[in-house]
Amino acid sequence: MMRALLFFAGCLLSASVFAQSAAPGSAAQDRLKSLGADPVALRAAIDAGKKATFFCANCHGEDGISKTPDVPNLAGQNPAYLLEQIRKFGAGERKDQFMQGLIKVLKDEERVQVAHYYASIKVPPSVADNSQVPRGKELFSKLCIRCHGEQARGNELYPRLAGQKVPYLKSSITRYRDMTGVRNNQLMSIATATLKNEDITAIANYLTQMP
Template sequence: MIIIGLAAAPVVSASPADDAMSQLNAIMADDAKRQASYEAGHERIRFCGYCHGEDGNSKREYIPNLAAQHPLYLFNQFEKFRDGTREDYVMSKLAKTLSLEERINIAVYYSQQTAKPRTGSDPTKADAGAKLFAVRCAGCHGDKAQGFRDMPRLAGQPAEYLGIALKRFKEMDPTKHSTPMIGVAGVLSEVQIEALTSYLTRQ
């Protein structure tokens, strides 16, 4: 009876993604492991720092900040670049050269950095953007745009990058992509996009 029971029982094995999530959760829950991962990530981000900054605050207005993003979100973006879900000339190649451990460590390192708000946006537009954000965006990204787990932090992102991202979502074919951002961005006018980016970049 024991043999039959074992043979009939389904074999459940964790996927590589599940294994990675388990490792990441274990690291973030343990101070010593998190510090070791942080230090290893710091050693590995030298190339990343040319664009995203050593402290995760972007050096270019069209490139996103990585500082203070949730490590799960950062890791998931690596996976999307690796499998082709997201495409970028640099990131798609880079993601495929990094080991699982390196991807985890980089995610941990940047998640522990402090995001810095940008300056120079129009205060009047920012006020309008704050109201729009509260209605359209806060439900997923948080009332302060801090993000949560696999929802990205938008606070402090470069306005140019945010504008590019929103316009890209507007142009996506909903029959080929399933992100809810298509519906959110699809109804935004150019003026509303400028207002949102002016607000978010100052946070």
């Protein structure tokens, strides 16, 4: 009964969350799309984006594959989603002093190039505890698939989760459940409210081994 009520509440909230996320595209988003439609220009943007990401490698790893357990991969992320997160950090809508300082030095064109560069990289699946995967798949299918997609690759509005590190996934999901993180998202808090710690571990292990 509780799960049904939470799902119903999530449905009511999703329209407002979607509306907030789906605000009219900016000039940078328009530029992102135009580059994506031109293979030659896209290739040039990806090459330029790689050069612009030298400052990201210390935390997010070479080619956007994080070497630090609690730092997310950027590789394989949807470019429109990633560009919006870059904008939010630059505008102070997402709080991280270090990230804000780095992003503010990027010009709009460089931000677009960085988003396309990371989106172009394939993410290798990580090693998982295979005993956790079936339960994680079951929970993901019930709670997460509607927004993050069947393959957990996200879209313009929701992030890619496939291939992320287990510690990062566990801490992120736990913060949404406990509402202790800097980022607040009512839909995520509702979706994760009934999860036990072992459920979160199972979901994280399922997601980390996905390509």
